[in-house]
Amino acid sequence: MKRETKELKKYLEKAEKILILGHKSPDMDALCSMLLTYRFIKELYPQKEITMKAKQSPNTNLPLMENIQIVEKINYSKEDLIIVVDANDILRCIVEGEDDIHMHDVEVVSIDHHKEMNDNSISRLTINEFRSSATEQVYVLFKEIFGKK
Numbered sequence: 001m002k003r004e005t006k007e008l009k010k011y012l013e014k015a016e017k018i019l020i021l022g023h024k025s026p027d028m029d030a031l032c033s034m035l036l037t038y039r040f041i042k043e044l045y046p047q048k049e050i051t052m053k054a055k056q057s058p059n060t061n062l063p064l065m066e067n068i069q070i071v072e073k074i075n076y077s078k079e080d081l082i083i084v085v086d087a088n089d090i091l092r093c094i095v096e097g098e099d100d101i102h103m104h105d106v107e108v109v110s111i112d113h114h115k116e117m118n119d120n121s122i123s124r125l126t127i128n129e130f131r132s133s134a135t136e137q138v139y140v141l142f143k144e145i146f147g148k149k
Contacts, residue, residue: 086134
């Protein structure tokens with residue numbers, strides 16, 4: 001198992017309340033990678049509280065879409081871990097001055113696929129193998145965590 005995968009697994013085991021975010025104005029890759037991350041974590045850790053938040057919903061109805069909370073603001077709700085998908089920095093997911101989630105001491109993990117990286121990211125861990133999509137990166141990552149399950 002890769003170092004980054006082991007680190008993510010440690011963060012997941014330690015956290016009790018997990019928030020999953022995609023970038024602002026989420027496209028299908030952001031939404032699908034959120035939904036897939038949610039599903040995998042629920043499968044591995046059914047006892048954990050897992051929330052997905054977005055500021056807008058797509059017109060497409062995808063499986064598990066009803067679990068995404070559409071909110072006006074993304075504010076801190078005592079999360080232990082934030083997983084940012086399809087973005088390498090939480091600042092791509094929030095509106096500064098409007099949302100406050102990034103102002104709290106919460107572990108942030110980014111799962112991304114874009115080539116451009118943010119050197120000032122507050123993410124403690126970034127998983128990016130520059131795959132074709134964030135959804136593919138999430139799939140490969142959790143396949144490694146699940147092993148033969």
